[in-house]
Amino acid sequence: MGRAGKLATVYSHYFTNYYRSRSFYVMLILILLISGLMTYFSFRYSHGLPAFLGGTQLQNLPHSEMIRVFSYIWAFVLLDIPVFASVFFGSPSISSEIENKTAYHIFSLPIGRYSLLVGKYLAAFSVTLVISAIYMGFEAGVFGIVFHTLPSGAYYESFGLLIIFILSVTSLTFLVSSIFSKNLYAYISVFLIYFLVFNVIDIILSLLYSYNAFFLLNNASSIVQRVFVNLSTNSFASSGSFSPASTHEVIISTLVMVLYTIVGLVASLFIFERREAR
Amino acid sequence: MSPAVRKILILIVAAGVIVPASYFLFTQLSSSQAQANPFSYVPADSGLVLEGQYNSTHLYAFSSNGSFGILLPFSVNELEIFANATGSTNGTYPIVSQNSTFMSQSIYSVRNLNLSLFAGLFGNSSNSILNVALQFLKINNTTFFASDAGTYGMVLGNLSGVEQSISSYSVKQSFSPYATQYLSSQSNYSFYYSPGKLSNISSLNFITGNISDGNSNLHISIDNSTGIGTNLIQRNGTVNISISTKPGNIYISLTGNYTLGQLFNYASPYLAKAGL
Numbered sequence: 001m002g003r004a005g006k007l008a009t010v011y012s013h014y015f016t017n018y019y020r021s022r023s024f025y026v027m028l029i030l031i032l033l034i035s036g037l038m039t040y041f042s043f044r045y046s047h048g049l050p051a052f053l054g055g056t057q058l059q060n061l062p063h064s065e066m067i068r069v070f071s072y073i074w075a076f077v078l079l080d081i082p083v084f085a086s087v088f089f090g091s092p093s094i095s096s097e098i099e100n101k102t103a104y105h106i107f108s109l110p111i112g113r114y115s116l117l118v119g120k121y122l123a124a125f126s127v128t129l130v131i132s133a134i135y136m137g138f139e140a141g142v143f144g145i146v147f148h149t150l151p152s153g154a155y156y157e158s159f160g161l162l163i164i165f166i167l168s169v170t171s172l173t174f175l176v177s178s179i180f181s182k183n184l185y186a187y188i189s190v191f192l193i194y195f196l197v198f199n200v201i202d203i204i205l206s207l208l209y210s211y212n213a214f215f216l217l218n219n220a221s222s223i224v225q226r227v228f229v230n231l232s233t234n235s236f237a238s239s240g241s242f243s244p245a246s247t248h249e250v251i252i253s254t255l256v257m258v259l260y261t262i263v264g265l266v267a268s269l270f271i272f273e274r275r276e277a278r
Numbered sequence: 279m280s281p282a283v284r285k286i287l288i289l290i291v292a293a294g295v296i297v298p299a300s301y302f303l304f305t306q307l308s309s310s311q312a313q314a315n316p317f318s319y320v321p322a323d324s325g326l327v328l329e330g331q332y333n334s335t336h337l338y339a340f341s342s343n344g345s346f347g348i349l350l351p352f353s354v355n356e357l358e359i360f361a362n363a364t365g366s367t368n369g370t371y372p373i374v375s376q377n378s379t380f381m382s383q384s385i386y387s388v389r390n391l392n393l394s395l396f397a398g399l400f401g402n403s404s405n406s407i408l409n410v411a412l413q414f415l416k417i418n419n420t421t422f423f424a425s426d427a428g429t430y431g432m433v434l435g436n437l438s439g440v441e442q443s444i445s446s447y448s449v450k451q452s453f454s455p456y457a458t459q460y461l462s463s464q465s466n467y468s469f470y471y472s473p474g475k476l477s478n479i480s481s482l483n484f485i486t487g488n489i490s491d492g493n494s495n496l497h498i499s500i501d502n503s504t505g506i507g508t509n510l511i512q513r514n515g516t517v518n519i520s521i522s523t524k525p526g527n528i529y530i531s532l533t534g535n536y537t538l539g540q541l542f543n544y545a546s547p548y549l550a551k552a553g554l
Contacts (some may be wrong), residue, residue: 117478248310255303266292
């Protein structure tokens with residue numbers, strides 16, 4: 001079997017493993033629940049957005065702008081769901097093999113470490129994408145019914161950026177997982193890095209130095225939402241605008257996420273290659 | 279393939295992505311920062327530049343040889359949306375229409391603009407920073423022209439002002455490098471005035487002012503040869519006045535409870551010496 005064949009085998013094996021796991025069903029239930037709530041929200045407030053936003057200034061908002069605001073609100077969920085999903089699927093990917101002693105069996109298989117890690121990475125990415133795509137599918141369906149419109153260009157742009165975001169956050173979780181030998185440490189570390197360390201750096205830089213920490217993954221990922229309305233819900237530094245994010249901002253955020261993907265994946269490949277089954 | 283060769287190949291491929299991506303990121307970032315800097319859209323040769331602040335919202339205005347512009351923190355698209363959304367309560371709707379293109383950038387004409395539209399942003403009183411800017415620039419137009427000013431927002435002014443603003447960003451000859459030197463974003467109002475070469479006030483180089491409640495400063499820069507008087511520190515009621523002079527420079531500082539009129543009263547003898 002060639003390298004590509006081995007990679008495909010690893011990928012299909014772990015993809016099956018992931019979608020049969022409890023984590024997948026937890027995430028599935030969670031995303032269905034959130035989709036249901038957002039569906040209710042869209043039906044309930046489709047004609048009452050000014051009341052929901054607490055003002056009268058948006059009374060005569062044009063239809064297309066109304067859809068943009070709703071898309072922005074829907075996209076808010078996409079900033080966190082991929083993180084949870086990729087942490088569930090990616091964090092234990094390497095550390096669990098060490099902790100559960102399964103590494104003894106896997107490392108002795110006639111499959112290269114690189115193929116093993118890349119196959120696992122692609123499987124974790126695919127399952128996270130499936131979870132996120134279910135939500136995006138709900139969004140498209142609800143908008144079709146409520147606003148009688150097909151998904152706009154910004155919707156597809158947001159979806160494309162979401163895919164890059166999932167690739168980058170999965171890469172980060174694999175890097176952390178390759179460092180630790182215990183699942184719990186890997187889980188907690190990714191959550192701490194993403195939700196605490198990144199936010200603390202962002203707050204310090206923005207409040208003390210008025211500097212927009214564009215290089216942080218959580219800030220870059222907000223582009224998934226900002227392609228609709230350029231207001232970041234997770235950054236203090238962003239001045240914000242009702243218009244969509246500029247092309248410059250889209251390119252910058254995309255490049256930051258690509259850099260996280262490449263650096264995280266290559267670093268985890270090298271660390272994983274040197275790991276020993278203990 | 280040996281593991282070492284594989285490692286080197288992976289590193290080469292990774293570097294092949296990381297290096298150009300980082301370079302491209304850097305260039306995009308520089309361009310994006312310039313787009314987000316309002317002073318990138320203020321012409322370098324502006325004779326008058328004003329920065330006003332109200333509830334952390336900043337407004338920038340410039341004027342030069344009959345051209346003027348005001349930089350507002352929202353796009354032309356947003357102006358249209360919010361103007362139409364709130365127009366029903368004000369009774370008038372601004373009419374925004376495409377006017378022309380200058381250096382590949384669209385210029386729009388804005389008619390029936392009711393400035394009370396911006397009350398939420400800049401205040402509604404006659405002393406609001408927008409009204410002060412309009413009075414400062416002696417603007418009473420009913421038809422304006424507007425163009426998007428990068429990610430900062432938009433420039434609103436007369437046609438030549440908007441064109442000069444676009445040009446200053448495009449050819450990178452803006453007021454941006456001088457802004458931090460002359461203006462303070464911490465003050466309620468901050469201004470720079472330079473009569474320029476065309477003026478007959480030959481002895482005055484420039485005046486800058488940073489004006490806030492309770493603490494204001496004026497800096498008058500004049501020719502070295504002009505007589506400028508002596509240093510002074512005095513207390514007048516609740517107002518502390520400090521005037522210091524160095525060759526070619528006069529610094530006037532007021533603290534306490536004072537009016538703008540008092541500030542300029544203290545400055546006027548020195549402005550008179552400079553020929554104003």
